[in-house]
Amino acid sequence: MKTSHNNRPVLEAVDLTKRYEDGVLALDHVNFAIPAGELFAMLGGNGAGKTTTVNLFLNLLEPTEGEARVNGVAAHLEPLKAKSQMAFVSENVMLYPNFTAIQNLDFFAKLSGHDEYGTRYYRDVLLRVGLAEESHNKRLKGFSKGMRQKCGIAIAILKNAPAILLDEPTAGLDPKAGHDFIQLLDSLRREGKAILMSTHDIFRAREVADTIAIMDCGRIIMQKRAAELQGQDLVQIYMRYMAGRTESSPIAAPVES
Ligand SMILES: Nc1ncnc2c1ncn2[C@@H]1O[C@H](COP(=O)(O)OP(=O)(O)OP(=O)(O)O)[C@@H](O)[C@H]1O
Ligand SMILES: [Mg+2]
Known part of the structure; x- marks a missing residue:
């Protein structure tokens, strides 16, 4: 509801x-x-x-x-x-390979005007998006696509913008990571975010849109x-x-x- x-x-x-x-x-x-509170999925061929x-x-x-x-x-x-x-979630754009996950979050949170967060909150958000604690202080360049995608959505959460845009966010994620990612989008939708997502995944679109x-x-x-x-x-x-x-x-x- x-x-x-x-x-x-x-x-x-x-x-x-x-x-x-x-x-x-x-x-x-x-x-x-x-x-607010709705996810709009765009399907369609190449x-x-x-x-x-x-x-x-x-x-x-x-x-x-x-x-x-x-x-x-x-x-x-x-x-x-x-x-x-708006927050745009992408695994490639913006993240710094030589920064750790925490450093990336800190950099982008500050860039979007949030000086109030600390490491503890960054850790909470990274755990919420499913990035295991042992990766929090590792450099992004060693991360898999799914791990980078998690950092991307963590940055979007920190920005706390009313709208989130995603272009094929689950492409290339393994089935579990894809499922977890959609669950996360569902929880953001329930918190009142408006979400625009393009996808080729009809099943996931149906699940969450x-x-x-x-x-x-x-x-x-x-x-x-x-x-x-x-x-x-x-x-x-x-x-x-x-x-x-x-x-x-x-x-x-x-x-x-
Ligand atoms: N920079 C560009 N210059 C010229 N044409 C472009 C450019 N970018 C995209 N197009 C064309 O615009 C149309 C729409 O492309 P777009 O990238 O938006 O499709 P898409 O739905 O995202 O496709 P895909 O599923 O392959 O990602 C295509 O015909 C594409 O060739
Ligand atoms: Mg495209």
């Missing part, structure tokens, strides 16, 4: 459109809204537009049209204000609440949508001169 949260969107895509410089229309008027969507929220890209909003703030218009309200969208060629071709999918085979639904698609590649158009 998530009755304590209002339904005002924390993350919102409004006619979000991206045409890359080479003419590829990667996103075509995409609309969705994610309120090149569907999932990473482009995430990157527009992070202001790593400029939209051609429309807006990616965080608590009403358009990411490309007020990037700093928008970024302060409040809303599931299927993207294809830059458009959302299906969007359903988890309750609507109850008792239905999501794999079959996905395959049906993919079989019925009209285009096999994104719409490339010549760049107007």
